[in-house]
Amino acid sequence: MNILLLRPHPGSDKFGLGPFFRVEPLGLEYIGAALLEKGHRVTVADLRFRPGPAAWVRRSRPQLVGISCPHALEYERILETAREVRRVCPDAFIHVGGHAAAAFPGPLECGDIDAICLDDGEEVVVQLAEALEKGRPLVEVPALRLRTGDGWVTTSPLTERTSLDLVPLPARELVARHRSGYHCLLFKPVWLIETARGCPHRCSFCSVWQLYDRSCRERSIGAVVEDFATAGDAIFVADDLFWHNPTRSLELAAVLKQRGVFKRWILVQTRTDLLCRSSELLAAWRPLAKDFDIFLGLEAASDHGLADLTKDAGVTETIEGVRIAREHGYGINGNFLIDPDWTETEFRELWEFIARHGLQRAGFTIRTPLPGTEYYRQVEQRIAPQPWSNFDMHHLLWEPRLGVRRFFELYTETWRRSILNTSGEKSMLDWMRQVRPSQIPYIARILWRTQAMMKPAAYLEEYEATRGRVAPCGASIAAPGAAEAPSHR
Ligand code: B12
Incomplete structure (x- = not known):
């Protein structure tokens, strides 16, 4: 089957740090790898670069078009993209997936979209392609919101969460033409790598743990090491909570070292309380890159502020975690919620905290109820x-x-x-x-x-x-x- 996977431009990035980051559509590369393995012809088009969706549809003549929607802020842009695909190719089946689509599909339920994926895509898209090809009823495909003659229906969930080893490596060759356009901060080109998915914590503003029921899945050490070894020099690790499993993280660092992996730059995301108990891990990972940055959800400058966000950690951990990481030579970036x-009073408390702890590299976002969170409800x-x-x-x-x-x-x-x-x-x-x-x-x-x-x-x-x-x-x-x-x- 001819399958076109689209990563739309997210739309307005007038404010925020969006312009500092443009990373590859890793989710589509994993789905692409799963589809290639089944013999499909796959095109991944990153619409943050020219040309637009119509040109890609004309070029690849797809029967199935998948559109990625990782952020709630992109819903309108996704609908516009689906509308344009429908106009150019009225017979294609239009499928939307990605974090925001799965966590909160309602805004996408419109006539230009045929199905929304409620889980990870590797298994679902493969089964959907097969059902479309063989003319089997689509209600048998799991984890979908499906548009039918009787309205939108939900199909049965996947029997088990997809193993991250089902597709060991992403099909990065599908976006090779854009590689030099992917960047993070000062590093260009950049590679996005995922070693694990999910988070066991329960911060009220985050939709990740709510979608994955606080589960954490890991890729096998062999696959991750291969991915690191074959990727370029600047790495953004997409994991929701890096170093979550200390034993596995230590083993991973050791095997990466044995394989001779050394990068110009690595960026990971984790929590301050985890840093407080991870000195050994921090020491094991630091030699793997010349510059190594950690992004921390710092969120608030007081214990009551953190408690209000159900962060399950206090400012003592913020101060101590930052201190330990700096001691090991890591760069600290972070974000506070306003x-x-x-x-x-709270603004002044935050300014004072930033000055006292030298956190001028942090960013500041407005506390926003993201759909798919308890806070939104x-x-x-x-x-x-x-x-x-x-x-x-x-x-x-x-x-x-x-x-x-x-x-x-x-x-x-x-x-x-x-x-x-x-x-x-x-x-x-x-x-x-x-x-x-x-x-x-x-x-x-x-x-x-x-x-x-x-x-x-x-x-x-x-x-x-x-x-x-x-x-x-x-x-x-x-x-x-x-x-x-x-x-x-
Ligand atoms: C990388 C990343 C970014 C990158 C850009 C990503 C991109 N390509 O555009 C950057 C750094 C720019 C970014 C920015 C922001 N991000 Co962001 N980001 C992520 C992160 C950490 C990883 C995504 C990823 O690549 N994962 C690895 C791949 C393999 O997984 P995946 O993308 O989920 O793909 C799988 C499935 O979703 C599905 N799938 C994906 N696409 C499709 C398509 C189809 C058709 C199908 C069927 C299935 C499918 O199958 C894939 C394989 O299993 C996620 C965290 C997360 N857990 O999702 C947050 C996340 C998506 N971001 C989030 C947020 C809030 C933001 C910001 C608003 C943050 C901010 N402070 O400004 C900004 C928005 C910027 C903007 N204006 O656009 C939230 C979104 C919450 C929501 N409900 O909207 C998340 C979930 C983080 C969180 N913990 O809350 N982000």
């Missing part, structure tokens, strides 16, 4: 009608306690305390000194864009522009009757 219900009634693209953690979804103007003044003042403020501690010149001459235009462009995050007027203008606006597809977003996906519209 609550629309904050008063001036709790505050759903407060959310004003607005496009899903506002769920990017840089928009206010309701009136903040301090009023919109004052909130944005303090929010942008917070960003001004970060190293991204080129009028602050780290000037444009300091940034330029850190990069190769060929990288100067790229870093200058990105830094120029991020300066909007220091300007209250930029946020206020955006707030006025998007308030009360429901995207053109808003009517179909409501998806009445989608039990798993109550909509706020």
Whole structure:
């Protein structure tokens, strides 16, 4: 079968650190590998590069089109992409999957989409392709929201969570033409690697553990080592919680070392409390890269702030975890959540904490109820009608306690305390000194864009522009009757 897998451009990245990261569509590469193994012809088109979906559909003449939707902020963009595919190729079966689609499919239930994948794609897409090819009833394909003559129905779940070893290595060759366009921060090209999936914790703002029932799955050491050894020099590890299993992580570091793996840069994401008990692990992993950065969900500057987010860790762990990681020579990046219900006191508490612990490399996002979380269900009634693209953690979804103007003044003042403020501690010149001459235009462009995050007027203008606006597809977003996906519209 001819199968086209699409990664749409996520749409607006006016605010936030989106411009610093453009990584390969790893989920589609794993699905691609599963389909190639069954003899299908697969094209992966990354629409963040030219051409657009219509050209790819004309070129590959697909019977099945898969569209990836990892973030809730992309729902409208996914619907637009599906509409365009349908226009150019009315007979193709259009299937959407990815984290946000699986965690909260309701907004995608419209006439241009035929099915939504409620789980990982490797098994589901293969079974769907087979059912389509052989003319078997699609309701027999597991883990789908399926559009039928009688409306949307849910098929039975997968009997077991897909083993990450079912498809040992992603088909990276399917995106080889874009490799030089994938970048993270100053590193280009970049490879995305997944060694494990899921998280056992229960932070109220996160939809990952809720989708995977707090489970964690691991790839075999052999597959991960092969992936690291054959990937390039700069690696972003996609795992939700790196170093979760200490025994396996130690073994992995040892085997990578034996294989002679040494990278220019590695970035992983983990928790502060895990760092506090992982000194041995940190020592074992650090020699594997020249620069090694850790991204931490720092979230709040006080114990009560962390408790309110069900972080199950306190600021003592933040301070100690950061200290231990720095002692081992890791770079620390992180993120704090800014609550629309904050008063001036919480903002000042955060600024003081950042200054005291030297956390100017952290970013700041607005606490946002992402669909698929318990928090979303709790505050759903407060959310004003607005496009899903506002769920990017840089928009206010309701009136903040301090009023919109004052909130944005303090929010942008917070960003001004970060190293991204080129009028602050780290000037444009300091940034330029850190990069190769060929990288100067790229870093200058990105830094120029991020300066909007220091300007209250930029946020206020955006707030006025998007308030009360429901995207053109808003009517179909409501998806009445989608039990798993109550909509706020
Ligand atoms: C890499 C990543 C990014 C990358 C970009 C990813 C990309 N290619 O575009 C960057 C760093 C840019 C990023 C940014 C953000 N991200 Co992000 N990101 C991730 C992360 C860590 C890994 C995704 C990944 O590649 N996993 C590995 C692959 C193998 O798995 P997968 O993608 O899930 O694919 C599998 C299935 O989903 C499915 N599947 C995937 N595609 C398809 C397609 C079809 C047709 C089918 C059938 C199945 C299918 O099958 C695949 C194989 O099993 C996830 C965490 C997660 N667990 O999903 C967060 C995650 C998706 N991001 C999240 C968030 C919140 C953000 C930000 C808003 C954060 C912020 N502070 O600004 C920004 C948004 C930026 C923007 N404006 O677009 C949330 C989304 C929550 C939600 N409900 O919306 C997640 C879940 C993290 C979290 N813990 O909350 N992100």
